Amino acid sequence: MKICIVTHKLKKGDGQGRVNYEVAKEVIRRGHQLTLLASEVAPELQNNSLVNWVEISVQKFPTEFIRNLVFAKKSADWLNKHRAEFDLVKVNGAITTTSADVNAVHFVHSSWLRSPVHISRTRRDAYGLYQWLYTALNAQWEKQAFQQAKVVVAVSEKVAQELVNIGVPRSQIQVIVNGVDLTEFTPGISSRQSWNLPENVPLALFAGDIRTTRKNLDTVLYALAKVPDLHLAVVGDTEGSPFPQLAASLGLSERVHFLGYRRDIAAIMRAVDLFVFPSRYEACTLVLLEALASGLPVITATATGGAELVTPECGVVLSNTDDIEALAAALSSLICDRPLMQQMGKAARSLAEQYSWMTMAQNYVDLFEDLKANSTFLGMGHGAKGMEKSFFASQKRATISNQSPENADSRQLSMKNTVLIPTYRRPLDLSRCLLALQAQTKPVDQVIVVVRDTDQETWQFLADFPTDKLPLQTVTVSVPGVVAALNAGLAAVEGDIVSITDDDAAPHPNWLEKINAHFLADSRIAGVGGRDWIYQRNKLEEGSHQVVGKLQWFGRVIGNHHLGVGEAREVDVLKGVNMSFRHAAIAQLHFDERMRGTGAQVHFEMAFTFALKRAGWKLIYDPQVAVDHYPAQRFDEDQRHNFNQIAFINLVHNETLVLLDHLPPLRRAVFLLWAIFIGTRDSLGFVQWLRLLPSQGQLAGKKFLASLRGRWLGWQTHQQFKIQNPNFKNKFVVF
Structure with a gap:
């Protein structure tokens, strides 16, 4: 090339x-x-x-x-x-x-x-x-x-x-987010004496052009005047700068240390405690990523390009760059809690590791090669984490697949397909998903995108989306959470098969074709799911498992949908990112609105699929029914791999409620004993707490207490529903 x-x-x-x-x-x-x-x-x-x-x-x-x-x-x-x-x-x-x-x-x-x-x-x-x-x-x-x-x-x-x-x-x-040198910018400790900076005091860093007000050092100085224990190191050329005089007028000369223009910024970052950079205008600043890579908590603002990468676990993003009180409060909250700053520093480094220079360069060259391979490609935007793997690479891999369970090509037109996509504030991910639907070997008959009424980013994207590319319609929902979104979308389904995926997924080109073949092959099948190939930090999560989507007799659910291999087989549970249903089988079924959470509402699909199993339908898992999954930023309390007490409680509540609803009385009692005394890594019991204690310390204790709280709340919700519906366990439950 x-x-x-x-x-x-x-x-x-x-x-x-x-x-x-x-x-x-x-x-x-x-x-x-x-x-x-x-x-x-x-x-x-x-x-x-x-x-x-x-x-x-x-x-x-x-x-x-x-x-x-x-x-x-x-x-x-x-x-x-x-x-x-x-x-x-x-x-x-x-x-x-x-x-x-x-x-x-x-x-x-x-x-x-x-x-x-x-x-x-x-x-x-x-x-x-x-x-x-x-x-x-x-x-x-x-x-x-x-x-x-x-x-x-x-x-x-x-x-x-x-x-x-x-x-x-x-x-x-x-x-494609710019990169950072992860070997030059790395957590560590540098002696402050090299720059005549004071030891044993909390020290923040500001770095940028300080000859104009664009970088917003003035607001930082005004906020610093309200945080008496904090010192500030300033890197930037002071010639012609008004800020040394401003610092003096605010009585900050002893606490603001102007270091001039420096080339050893990486070493300076290892000598400070946090990075503050609420720029008034920035397209995408490299220094923000450099601070994250150095393991520094960051305080920035929405006007700063790249701020969308900063999560609550590693920093603070101000909505107003000129809000002195909000900036002062953020500074105070961090320097008063050193353990929190250390925890945020670790999260910052973990985030930055997703954005190395090599990763960025690979993303560009992947794009070049894709353009060369497919001249009709017009771009498929990726989210706050960046373009992670080539969509066309997934198309090539998808062609290496087994034959469908029954060759139903001559009958594919007998079943119409609806694809249902709940989305929230991820228009670039949604773009990739819709592009994948355009590339299906069996054309989709209806695409329903469910959008929150307040999600202006997505509405703007959809307003610009070419109307001739897909049979696209939108459904508006005002209640937060995936359950409300899916229930709203189900009401608009017109197809014989409704396939559900996430906005951060890209179905393989033969996805709908293989789904149809399963439903046509066996009228007893109500649901079909498959593998989601997960890309984390620009790498495909590898591994293989034969046991997928099964409920063990004592109540433990084995997922592994993203690692399943082998032939198509019957399962108990499907995964929300890749599950399809016969519309006739779910016509009276809705997703359980008792699920807790304001976004992902983990385990919502278990309640739905267990209800189908109780009604005597078959659920099929086929690894060849595949999507690529690029887990994107969430905008609720559940931030995937970072502990949040509310999200953890909600997860355990939902799991407990679903299993208590589904299991018969004896197995229900066994499940509760197993859950409290043993549990899993995601829902800790006493034994799991002891196992994680050496490596996670206090965090393991927080998870254990949150798990107990979630079990209790799940039991309460189950009991309340049981009182209101005394015969629910003997019926095909409609939530």
């Missing part, structure tokens, strides 16, 4: 230049031929036999504006002569006037021009006018460049939304 990258620089120590440097290294590693149109290239790239550097010299020109114009003209002239030689061209913004296949967007000038902290609004002089002209012209040029690209890559969710705001279709956008 022959690839051309057009950029000013490819080297370390330069934000956009580092991105292209890492992408170039991955292109070379995979053996592709690479041509670089650039003014400056790192020596190690120049000396590689796979690299052809076409130098575009602009250093002699006086201003950045003129240098950019000259670069755009020279690169376009060269590309117009040689464009046919390349399989793919990647550019950055409006760097050249020639069209490209991939345009990586690190900054949206149209949004910056509208920002209240744009330089033209803070400086009413010739320099301010120059900055206004520079931004305004770039804003016009970049719109044209984005229209010409096949795929537009945004470096953050914030940039993705800004692109939509200027007319770039959501379906054309992918998010």
Whole structure:
């Protein structure tokens, strides 16, 4: 494959230049031929036999504006002569006037021009006018460049939304977050004496350009005045900066330490306790990821690109960058709880490990190879965690599959398919899911997307979605939680088969075809499920299990749906991300509204599938009925792998309630004894608490107490329902 990258620089120590440097290294590693149109290239790239550097010299020109114009003209002239030689061209913004296949967007000038902290609004002089002209012209040029690209890559969710705001279709956008050097930026301890910083005091760090108010050091200083025990280290060039004087006027000279411009920021991060950076405008800041990688709790703001990556477990995201009281409260809450800061630091590092430079570069080159393999590809946006694995790789893997249980090709039109997708605030993930449905070998007859009434991000995405691509309809729900969403969606189902998946999943191309074949083969089948190939931290979770979706006699449920192998077989439980039902079998059935939680409502599918089993229907698990699953950010108390007491209680409550409803009296008693005295890693009993105590300490105790609380609440809900419905266990229960 022959690839051309057009950029000013490819080297370390330069934000956009580092991105292209890492992408170039991955292109070379995979053996592709690479041509670089650039003014400056790192020596190690120049000396590689796979690299052809076409130098575009602009250093002699006086201003950045003129240098950019000259670069755009020279690169376009060269590309117009040689464009046919390349399989793919990647550019950055409006760097050249020639069209490209991939345009990586690190900054949206149209949004910056509208920002209240744009330089033209803070400086009413010739320099301010120059900055206004520079931004305004770039804003016009970049719109044209984005229209010409096949795929537009945004470096953050914030940039993705800004692109939509200027007319770039959501379906054309992918998010690939910039990377971080996980070996340079790493948790540790540095002596503060190297920078004359005080020992044995809580110390925060601010890093950025402090010659303007854009980075918002002024709000940080005003907040610091309200937190008397906290010191602040400031990294940034102080020449022409108004902030040393502001710090002095606030009486902070003893607590604010201006370090000037530094190249040893990684070492400084190991000497401080937390990072504060509530920038007023940022497309995607590398320093935020660097702080997370250094194991620092972070305080930032929604106006800062990349802030969407920060979870409550590792930091605080302020809704208003200028809210001094909120910032002061956040600072105070952290420095008063050192164990919390240590816990948040570990979570920060764990989060940053998902965003290495290598991972970012692999995502770009995966995209290049996909474009080469499929010329009709128009992009499938990924969520806050980034593009994790190639969708087309899943298509290739999906073709390596067993035959359906019965060759029903001649009868597929006899059953219509509805796909039901609950979604909330993950439009880029939803885009990938809908693209996968467009690629089905058996066309889908109806797609129902259930959207919360307050979810403006998704509504905007759906408003821009091409109406001719899928038979798409929307259902609005106002009650939070997946149960309410699915019940609302069931009311609109028109197909003979309703297939349910998550917005962060991408069904394999033969998904509907294989589902149909099972239902056509056996009229006793009410439900069909299959494997969800989980990608965590850009890696496929590997493993295999023969026992999947089974309820043991004493009440333990074995899932393993994401690791199932072997032939299709009958099971007791299906998984919500990949389950389909015969509409006639569930016509009077609804998902159990007693499930606790405001989002995922874990174990909701157990109640539904157990009800089908009690009614005598068959449930089939077939590993070849597959989806790729990219677990995305949740917006409720359940944050997957991070402990939250409320989420843990809800999980155990739901499991307890479902099993008490389903099991006969003797097995119900056995289950309660087993659950309280033994339990599982997800629902701790006494034995599991003892087992986890050496490794998890106090956390194991919190989980154990939460489990007991969840068991008790589940028992209470079961008893209340039993009193109100004394014959429920003998009926096909309709919730």
